[in-house]
Amino acid sequence: MRAGIFLLKTCLLCLLFVQNIYFFYEKSAGTVDDVSPVIVQTFERCLTRDTFPWRTKVKWDGHPCSAISVLVILPNSSLSVLLNLVKTYVNAINSGDLPCLENAVLALAEIENAAAVCDAISCYEERMRQRLNLPTGSVNELLAVHAECEREATGIFMSRAFGDELVKKSQEKLEQELKQKKEEFCRKNEQASFDRCFAVLTDLSQELEVELRMGIYSVPGGYQRYLEKRDEIEKKYHLVPEKGIQADKALEEFLKSKQTVANSLLQMDHALTDKEKEIEAQRAQAEAAQLQQKLLEQEQARLKQMVEDEKRSHDEQLQLLKEKMEKEKKLMEEETEKMIRHKLKEQEELLKEGFQQRANEMEDEIQRLKEENNNSNAALILSAIEKGAAAVSSIAAQLLQYKMFSSALNQQKSESAPQSVGSTPRSKNPLLQNGSQTDK
Numbered sequence: 001m002r003a004g005i006f007l008l009k010t011c012l013l014c015l016l017f018v019q020n021i022y023f024f025y026e027k028s029a030g031t032v033d034d035v036s037p038v039i040v041q042t043f044e045r046c047l048t049r050d051t052f053p054w055r056t057k058v059k060w061d062g063h064p065c066s067a068i069s070v071l072v073i074l075p076n077s078s079l080s081v082l083l084n085l086v087k088t089y090v091n092a093i094n095s096g097d098l099p100c101l102e103n104a105v106l107a108l109a110e111i112e113n114a115a116a117v118c119d120a121i122s123c124y125e126e127r128m129r130q131r132l133n134l135p136t137g138s139v140n141e142l143l144a145v146h147a148e149c150e151r152e153a154t155g156i157f158m159s160r161a162f163g164d165e166l167v168k169k170s171q172e173k174l175e176q177e178l179k180q181k182k183e184e185f186c187r188k189n190e191q192a193s194f195d196r197c198f199a200v201l202t203d204l205s206q207e208l209e210v211e212l213r214m215g216i217y218s219v220p221g222g223y224q225r226y227l228e229k230r231d232e233i234e235k236k237y238h239l240v241p242e243k244g245i246q247a248d249k250a251l252e253e254f255l256k257s258k259q260t261v262a263n264s265l266l267q268m269d270h271a272l273t274d275k276e277k278e279i280e281a282q283r284a285q286a287e288a289a290q291l292q293q294k295l296l297e298q299e300q301a302r303l304k305q306m307v308e309d310e311k312r313s314h315d316e317q318l319q320l321l322k323e324k325m326e327k328e329k330k331l332m333e334e335e336t337e338k339m340i341r342h343k344l345k346e347q348e349e350l351l352k353e354g355f356q357q358r359a360n361e362m363e364d365e366i367q368r369l370k371e372e373n374n375n376s377n378a379a380l381i382l383s384a385i386e387k388g389a390a391a392v393s394s395i396a397a398q399l400l401q402y403k404m405f406s407s408a409l410n411q412q413k414s415e416s417a418p419q420s421v422g423s424t425p426r427s428k429n430p431l432l433q434n435g436s437q438t439d440k
Contacts (some may be wrong), residue, residue, distance in 0.1 A: 075347050099195065111163060113170040116160035123178055126151035128185055135193035135244025143309045146182050153178065155318060167324060193244025200240050201254045204233045212261065223269035226262065227280070230255075246299065252291050259284075310427055340366055364377055 127149045137140045158172055161167045208229050211217065217226045237251065266280070343366045 088089060099166060106166075109166050113161045113166050116157045117170050117174045117177070119160065120153040120157040120174055121181065123156050124149045124178060124181060127152060128181075132185065134189050135196060135242070135246070136189055139186075139244070139245060139305050142186065143305060146185070147309070147312065148424065150178055150182075151316065154317070158324060168321065171317065171321060174311070178315075179228050189244065191236075192244050193246035194250050197237075197243050197250030198254070199244065201233070201250065205237050205254075205258075217265050218268055220269060223262070223265040223280075225240075226265050230258065230262075245298075245302075248291060248295055252288075252295070255288070373429060 128145060131145045131149070134143065154174070157171070161170055211229070216222070234251065243250075262284070347363060347366070
């Protein structure tokens with residue numbers, strides 16, 4: 001693999017030199033016989049002249065560099081990138097155009113980074129499906145698997161992507177898509193849990209449904225027997241393992257579906273006194289209120305876990321981006337230093353030969369390179385600060401939502417205090433009433 005990449009880079013360098021020869025030939029307007037000895041005599045000087053495309057300065061991610069330095073920053077692990085680059089460059093030469101390595105690399109960088117995002121998402125989905133056994137017992141279990149798969153997917157992306165600005169855009173896209181995939185797996189987990197729980201409840205209540213059709217509970221005392229049977233089903237349901245995170249919600253929906261039958265039996269059961277009816281109704285409503293409170297507490301805990309996971313994900317993404325930027329920054333600084341040293345050497349030679357004006361121009365160009373190098377470092381730092389500020393804003397919004405749920409939970413606890421037997425307990429919390437309507 002390394003030998004193939006080295007060969008491809010060598011081919012590209014040869015193509016660049018051929019381009020120089022073509023350029024020099026057109027400028028000299030001579031014959032082939034005239035050009036051949038000149039090429040032999042001036043080969044070494046061609047490598048340093050600014051008028052040749054070999055040393056043409058281009059902009060790569062906003063930083064000045066030569067055509068050769070663009071080859072240096074290509075990812076050594078991506079053989080397909082170099083193959084496509086050679087193909088693009090050769091096609092440009094065959095068509096009679098003067099090839100532009102910068103445009104070719106930029107186009108390939110966009111394609112490669114988009115492919116890197118797709119590979120990372122595919123890796124994430126595949127490994128989540130392999131490692132997750134839906135429904136999970138808790139949200140933490142799903143988030144732990146998500147964190148592992150997210151790190152592996154991000155590593156795959158980072159190993160393939162290249163180019164500062166393009167990498168940042170692609171990484172932001174990857175982060176959003178990973179977040180959407182995580183939410184999709186959370187929804188699948190909830191749905192799988194709800195479906196399993198409802199299937200268990202349906203199976204446990206088959207005997208009850210048969211007895212209702214037979215009219216066993218349509219007699220005096222039948223309401224109490226019905227409640228006992230329903231409580232028995234509920235106890236068996238709690239003993240069933242691996243129900244997932246929607247166990248309580250599925251039970252609430254099941255009990256709501258049976259409430260109409262219970263009310264009908266209560267009206268038919270004339271053996272119960274008014275006091276007993278009131279106590280039973282109060283007990284049923286109190287149980288419903290307790291179940292709703294438990295659901296709210298679970299939602300509060302889930303939201304807190306999601307906020308913490310969101311913060312962890314942002315921190316990891318920022319750290320990876322920082323490391324990537326540091327590597328690119330170091331590479332660009334090394335390339336700039338090489339160019340400055342070369343310019344200084346050429347300036348010294350010009351001074352020795354007596355070209356004072358050209359030496360002064362060379363000094364100005366060296367100072368400009370140093371200033372551009374400093375400006376590029378400041379731009380990288382500003383970009384990292386902006387991304388960090390966006391992450392903090394997102395986490396702050398999640399924390400605000402978490403505090404709203406906490407306030408609603410405290411209000412629910414204060415309103416669920418024991419009431420007198422003669423009163424009918426009702427939940428006055430608008431948040432809980434809205435949640436109940438949403439569940440329906």
